[in-house]
Structure formats: C-alpha cells, structure tokens
Amino acid sequence: MGTRLDLNGKSAVVTGGSRGIGRAVAITLADAGARVTIADRSDALRNDGLSTSDVIRSRGGHAESVLLDISSSPEVDATMNDIAGRHGIDILVNNAGTIVSGTVAETSDESWRAIFSVNVDGTFYCTRAAIRHMLNRGAGGKIVNIASVSGLRANQGFAAYCAAKGALINFSRQVGIDYGAQGINVNAVAPGFVETEMTAMYDASIRHALEAQTPNGKWATPQQIADTVLFLSSGLSDHLCGEVIAVDGGWLVGTPVQVG
Template identity: 70%
Template sequence: MIDLKGKSAVVTGGSRGIGRACALRLAQAGASVAILDRTDWKTPETESCSGQIRRSGGTAVSYELDVSDSAQVDAVFERIAADRGIDILVNNAGVLHAGSATETTDEVWRNQFAINVDGTFFCTRAALRAMLDEGSGGKIINVASISGLRANPGFAAYCASKAAIVNFTRQVGIDYGAQGINVNGVAPGFVETEMTAIYPPEIRAALEGQTPNGKWASPDHIADAVLFLASSLSDHICGEIVAVDGGWLVGTPVVVPAGTSGTVE
C-alpha cells in the first residue's frame, strides 16, 4: 500500500483524461492535490476533479493557468509552495497536433512545443526551486509518450515534442538525484481519452492489433505507474522512462501463417 499522507502533489492538465486519473490516484493515496489546467473540465454528468476528491474526503484545489506562460506558472507554483509545499509534480498537460512535416505550419509547430516542451520545462523549474528551498527531496514525473521513443507516422511536431520531454527527463534526472529529487517519466501507448477520440474505428482496431496485449490502456493504467514513481518505492530510479504500452515498444505482433513450424538452417 502506497502512503502519500502529508505529501503535496501538483498535476498539470489534471482535470480530465490521464491527468485526472493521476490526481485521483495520488489523492486516494493520501496526498493533497493541486490541479492546474487551462480550464476546470466538468460536464453535466462529471463533476470537477477537485470536487470529486473533496467529496471523497481528500484535499484538492484547482488553478486555471496556461502551462506555456512562464509568469503564470511561477506565480501559481510560488503560491502552492507557500501554502502547502511541493513534494510531487506530474507534468501531464499536453496537446496533440496531427500532421507530417510538410503539413505542419510554423504556428502549429510552435504551439506544440510551447505547451508540451516549454510547459514541462517551466513547471519543472518552478517545482525544482520549491523542492530545493524545502530541502526534503521530491518526485517529478513527466508524461511523455511512445511517440517520443519511436517515430509515429504523420505526427511530426508531436513526436519531436515528446522526444524532447524524454531527454529533458533524463538530463534533469541526473542533475538533481543527489538532492533526493527523482525525475522520471512514463511513456503511455494508446489510451482511451479525449485526445485519442480523433481515431476512427478502423484505425483503432489496427492499433489494437499492433499492441502485444491487444488492448488500449485506460487512464488508470498510466496513473498506476505514476503513483509508483511518486512514491518512495522509486527512490533509486533517476531519469528513467517507464513504458506503459501493452508491450508496443518491445515488439509488434507479426502474423505467422497457421501451420508454420520447423528449423531454418
């Protein structure tokens, strides 16, 4: 049982999808959670994530901010650090632009990097400052992607942005390990969220077929790995990227005709 009582966590993009699942997991483990998002998503059927945590007896606050705005990020992190300290940061906020290199405009490229890469950098820097001031270590978990570790056809800007997050994670991971701050990442495969609602059913089925365990992830699968990396169970892991992808990066299933067997010499 992972116990995060007394810990203060910040989750960017934490009001829906993978970020919401992470915020709920961390709160279930006892952490107080600050949810940072460009808007506090709720629908007639679904209450806000912070509201759900508070109704379940946990502690949560939410702030509306754009992670690509460093002044906003610094101001919110300073406030959270002063109010409750910062022990855990999950850099999850992100957007997905589809398009090959020739289909990608300057504006799309810059927006992709502003949110995914600049946002991760601004929040990491602000959290590191708070953690170093407090002097009691910390955990930073970056939500990268399998698209940061392998090429993904038709997603030029997105793949480049996630690859930047992967190596930023490794670099920061080795710079701050000695201060007791573990910086690691997760690389989700295909996850059921608003972001992947763009995939038509035939593409979905094809992607399932390429995944060794034959399934897409739920946001909870990713949150379970994030919870592990946010806990003391990960104290000796620095700058690592954990794939949560049903085996996709390890190998794509190859269909071998029935009856094929024997030795080739």
Template identity: 75%
Template sequence: MIDLSGKTALVTGGSRGIGRATALTLARAGSTVVVADRSDALRTDGASTSDLIRAAGGRAESLLLDVSSSAAVDAVFDDVAARHGIDILVNNAGVLSPGSVTETSDDAWRSLFSVNVDGTFFCMRAALRHMVPAGRGGKVINVASISGLRANPGFAGYCAAKGAMVNLTRQAGIDYAPHGINVNAVAPGFVETDMTAIYDAPIRRALEAQTPNGKWATAQQIADTILFLSCGLSDHLCGEVVAVDGGWLVGTPVVVERVTAAGGIA
C-alpha cells in the same frame, strides 16, 4: 498500500483523461492535490477533479494555469509552495496535433512545443526552485509518450516535442538526483482518452492488432504507474522513462500465421 499522507502533489492538465485519473489516484493515497490547468478551476457544476476528490473525503483545489506562460507558472507554483509546499509534480498537460513535416503549420508546431516542452520545462523549473532549498527531496513525473521514443507516422511535431521531453527528463534526472529528487517519465502507448478519439474504428482495430497484449491502456493504468513513480518505491529510479504500452516498444508483432517449433504453420 502506498501512503502519500502529508505530501502535496501538483498535477497539470488534471481536468480529464490521464490527468484526472492521476489526481484522483494520488488523492486516494493520501496526498493533497492541486489541479492546475486551463479549465478545471472554471467548472461550476460540481464535477471538477478537485470537486470529486473533496466529495470522496480528500483534500484538493483547482487553480487556473496556462503552462505555456512562464510568469503564470511561477506565480501559481510560488503560491502553492508558500501554502502547502510541493512534494510531487506531475507534468501531464499536453496537446496533440497530426501532420508530417510538410503538413505541419507554424502555429501547430509552436503549440506542440509551447505546451508539451515549454510547459514541462517551466513547471519543472518552478517546482525544483522550491524542492531543492526545502531539502526534503521530491518527485517529478513527466507524461511523455512512446512517440518520443520511436517514430509515429504522420506526427512529426508531436514526436519531436515528446522526444524533447524524454531527454529533458533524463538530463534533469541526473542533475537533481544528488538532492534526493527523482525526475522520471511515463511514456504511454495508446490510451483510452479524449485525445485518442481522433482514431476511427478501423485504425483503432489495426493498432490493437499490432499491440502485443492486444488492447489499449486505461487512464487508470497510467495513473497507477505515476503513483509508483510518486512514492518511495521508486527512490532509486533516476531519469528513467517507463513505457506503459502493452509491449509496443518491446516488439510490435507482425500479424501473420504463427510458425510452430516444428517449422509448420499453425
């Protein structure tokens, strides 16, 4: 049983999908959770992520935050650090926009980088400024993507942005390991979220057929990996990128008849 009692976790983009599953999972493990994004704090229907955590007996709050604003990030992180401290940061806020190089507009490019890259950098910097002098270590988990590790046809800006996140994770991993701070990333493959609803049924079936285990991940499966990276079990991981993709990066299967050991076709 993973116990995060006494820890405070700040999760960006925690109103839905992977972010919500992660916030709920960290809360169940005992941490106080701060959900920081552009929508969760604005909900008044009792169904915000922090509402759900509190209803289950956990400790949580939702704060309004645009991660692409350096000043806003610093203000929110200073406030959280002063009231709770920051032990765990999950950089989950992200945007997805399709398009090849020639199909990607200036605005789409800037949006992909301002949220996925600038937001990750601003939040990491703000958290580390508190984690280092506090002297009690910490965990930073960046939610990257397998699109940051290999090409994904038709997603030039997204691949570039997630690739930048991957290398930023590696660099910060070695820079802050001497302080007992583990900076790692999770790289989801295709996951059941609102963001992947852009894929219609035929494309989805084709993508599932090309995934070695034949299915997409759930948001909970990504959250479980983030939980591992948030606890002491991952203390010796430094600058790693853990792909949770059903085997996609290991080797996308070619869908043809299976050749038997005897050389025949199965």
C-alpha cells in the same frame, strides 16, 4: 497499502488534470493521501460539481483547482510560488499536453510552436519552479513527466508531436541525473494508446489495427497510467533517476511483424 505508497502529508501538483490521464492521476494520488492541486486552463472554471477537485473532495480527499496556462513562464512562477507557499510541493506531475497531426511539410509555424510551447516549454517552466522550491526546502521530491511512446519511436504523420515528446523524454533524463543527488527523483511515463478523449479521434478500423499490433491486444485505461505515476511518486521509486517507463501493453518492444 504499503507504507511507502502512503502519500499522507505530501502535496502534489498535477497539470492538465481536468480529464483523461491527468484526472485519473490526480484522483489516484489523492486516494493515496496526497493533497492535490489541479493546475490547468479549465478545471477551476467548472461549476457543475464535477471538476476533478470536486470529485476528490467527494471521496474524502483534499484538493483544489487553480487556473494555469503552463506556456506562460511568469504565470507558472507566480502560481507555483503560491502553491508552494500554502502547501509546499512534494510531487509534480507534468501531464498537460496537446497533439497535432501532420508531416513536416504539412506543419505550420503556429502548429509547431503550439506543440512545443505546451509539451516542452510548459514542462520546463513547471519543473524549474518546482525544483527551485524543492532545493530551497532541502527535502527532495518527485517529478513525473507524462511523455509518450511517440517520443521513443517515429509515428508516421505526427512530426511535431513526436519531436516534442522526444525532447520531453531527454529532458526528463537530463533533469533526473542533475538532481538525483539532492533527492529529487525525475522520471517519465510513456503511455501507448490510452482510452481518452484525445484518442477518440481514431475510427474503429484504425483502433482494431492498433490493438492487433499490441502484444496484450488492448489499450490502457487512464487508471493504469495513473498507477505507474503513483509508483513513481512514492518511496518505492527512490532509486529511479531519469528513467522512462513505457506503459503500452508491449507495443514498443513487441509490435508483431506483419506477414502477407
């Protein structure tokens, strides 16, 4: 591993790190040497020895799991301040998110607010808390937001989700240019279709059609998303500021034209 991918001595916080992309990200950052805190509503409650922090420790890494509802601003501030006080915060990965389907006419007030309270508000609260710490310390930092290609183009029947991920993408751009001069790199990853519990909702016929529309013919693994997050968390990304990297097998730029 090149020295600029070495995260030894760094402290990372990963929200929503109990499964899927977040779990892969947390393990990957720990394997690169970071001390990782998994902050979400479930990982710290596992008692089967298979929480993400347990897995990391079994691999020789350093990790802990803490309970956090990112939709609560006071809870985020208290938790992030505690983590910063004990370990510092060099890297924040805003991975926690939720999804709901439905057109505008089909979307309730409750569903709309639920999507935005986690995907947008929660990312804002965590980012603000981390940046305040990074500014006070004066040593810069890395923030990676997990967005979606659904924030870069419309996705029929997912009005609230697309709107929230679109807001998250422009938030990443804005924060990136606001704090780049202070050495805080804020960027986003926009996954396409990924092999996770969340995408298990698609039946075989829908999945086949989506794979056929993807230039490389397959979905990403959580590890492939995590590898991009590792790059954005490392010294290799020091000149990236407010960027959005689509990791989607070419789907966004090369969806085949359907003929016949």
